[in-house]
Amino acid sequence: MVKMRFLGVSAFEIETAGGMRILIDPYITGNPDCPIAADDIEKADLILVSHSAWDHVGDSIELAKRTGAVFMSGHDVHALAQREGVPKEQIMGTQPGATREVVAAGESVCVRATVAHHASFMSPEEGVYLSAPPLGFVIYTEDGVRIYHPGDTCLFSDLKLIAELCHPQVLMIPVDSVNPGAPRR
Structure with a gap:
């Protein structure tokens, strides 16, 4: 059985049936x-970062360095992780459309990066800007569970296509603040 926990904003913790922590x-x-607290996280096998906003990168770099977890992200966050001292062998870059297999804790998961529509850029120092497409992730566990985390995104027609092609059984919708002027349905 897969266990999931919402950690606020866009943060989630997943423990697969085999014990892999994502x-x-x-x-x-x-x-x-x-x-x-970040110190409460003793184990992580895979860390996925959807884009370079501070409230998504969060504690990912420190957690990767402390736990030895595979660190998967777009190329902007990949560059930041390298710059901040995450060992190269832990970092796995990805981009929309790519599927990567991660083996850890005695099992494997496949992660398909999907398109997300949102801003994604950072400036780690004055005059330096990093940007890459923001991502969503479809996670395929060994026991057949399919989990979709769309990252920060707006509504767009490919959400339907992702559902049709990937058949997610669990949808993790990140929710942050609500703009009071936004249309309601």
Whole structure:
């Protein structure tokens, strides 16, 4: 059985039936909705970061360095992770459409990166800007569970296509603030 826990904003923790621990957008420190502290996370096997916003990168780099987890992201966050000292052998870059297999904790998962529509850029120092397409992720566990985390995105027609092609059984919809002027349905 797969266990999942919402950690606030876009952050989720997944534990597969075989014990692999996956963190998505682990914004823990400073997140008023997160029920745990970053130090409470003793084990992570895979960390997925959807894009370079501070509330998605969050504690991902420190957690990767501390736990030895595979760190998967777009190329902007990949560059930041290398710059901040995550060992190269832990970093796995990806882009929309790519599927990567990750083997850890005695099992494997496949992660398909999907398109997301949102801004994704950072400036790690004055005059330096990094940008890459924001991502969503479809996670395929060994026991057949399919989990879709769309990252920060707006509504767009490919959401239907992703559902038709990937057949997710679990949808992790990140919810942050609500714009009071936004249309309601």
